[in-house]
Amino acid sequence: MKVNDAVTGVALLALAAVLLWHIQGFPEMPGQKFGPAWFPGLIAIGLGVCGARLVYAGARHRGPWMTLPGWTHGARPLAAVASVLGGLGFYIFAADTLGFHFTALLLMALWTRLMGASWRIVVPVTVLSPIVIHLAFYKL
Incomplete structure (x- = not known):
């Protein structure tokens, strides 16, 4: 099954948004430059960038939302x-x-x-x- 890149990109953007929202509640670590939200935040940013690129690629190459083999x-x-x-x-x-x-x-x-x-x-x-x-x- 082939899913359009734009659909996959939107899913990644949604996952990144949920992850960024969730890490807002992580506590700060006293005396540390980077807290427990640092690494999940980087992952969320990476997911967001990849999702945005997939949405862009899917919008440029119009095609069906899903095709079955x-x-x-x-x-x-x-x-x-x-x-x-x-x-x-x-x-x-x-x-x-x-x-x-x-x-x-x-x-x-x-x-x-x-x-x-x-x-x-x-x-x-x-x-x-x-x-x-x-x-x-x-x-x-």
């Missing part, structure tokens, strides 16, 4: 994206009951198959992924 017009890619979002919700509710390994096995099988992988790829990825994830997060 070609793959979004097919049913299979949209089903794959929906399955990832639905699968994450399923994981949240089912992992405590089914356990990590079985839930991950089901989701990896579904996701790799919907992404277009053959069964030759699906089976090893489905079996090995939960094991590798378990070793990486629980044993390291």
